[in-house]
Amino acid sequence: MQRAPGLGMLTGTRLAVWGDPIAHSRSPLLHAAAYNVLGVAWTYDRRRVDEAGFPSALSSLDASWRGLSLTMPLKPAGFQAAVEVDARARATGAVNTLLFERRGLRGYNTDVGGIVAALRELGVGEVPSARILGAGATATSALVALSEMGVGSVEILARRPEAANDLVARGAALGMHSTAGPLDARHHAVDVTVATLPGDAALAPDVVSSLADAGGVLMDVVYGTWPTSLSAAWTERGLTAASGLPMLLHQALRQVRVFVAGEQDQPLDDEARVLAAMRRALVGE
Known part of the structure; x- marks a missing residue:
């Protein structure tokens, strides 16, 4: 098993994904498949935890815990709880992975890398322009991911355009030309669209049609x-x-890297087998 220098004090074997809602999460399947290939006897569960209950739930954990995966609405809370965060977490203000260390919680954002890897699988290389639908935590990760892929111009569309002001500022700080507008704005052509809206979001048919006509991948x-x-x-x-399944797969792989070696960008030993097992688990094979 790989272990990064300085992480030898990690002895916990328990992991879980927390969020609200959580029953739909496929993370336990993905992580179990990975640890089976790696030959480590770790457990990975799910627990419904809301934002109000997060501090007390976190403080109740003992030394048997190795780390946590966080989904909505806990990513900002995870950022606040960490004593140290990686560059992608700093860029987004969101942590979806917590690693327990003697000195405190180390926070990571693996969503960014997951989005990049998922878009690469779709054949997306460096593209000039993109559109993001939505303005929440996942939209922020999408913005940073697009920046890493060399996108120079990004448009953020949201039901309330003012909710995207922070994203516009973050985009400018990343050197991108970024603008915000309503979902029913006039849609110019872009190379990539990343939609971060809820699955049950109701969009007018003419808005959907216009977005598709001008949306690229x-x-x-x-x-x-x-x-x-x-x-x-x-x-x-x-x-x-x-869909978001490739993103889910690749962000989970990066979480496994963190829990194994404390580094999300360092490939695992025999990573091809690990990824293949996780992919099979994701589709129920």
């Missing part, structure tokens, strides 16, 4: 509700549309 981070109205519109036009 679509990655819709939803995976529990599929197809979405957006993905259906893309498919009807013969355009590429993918």
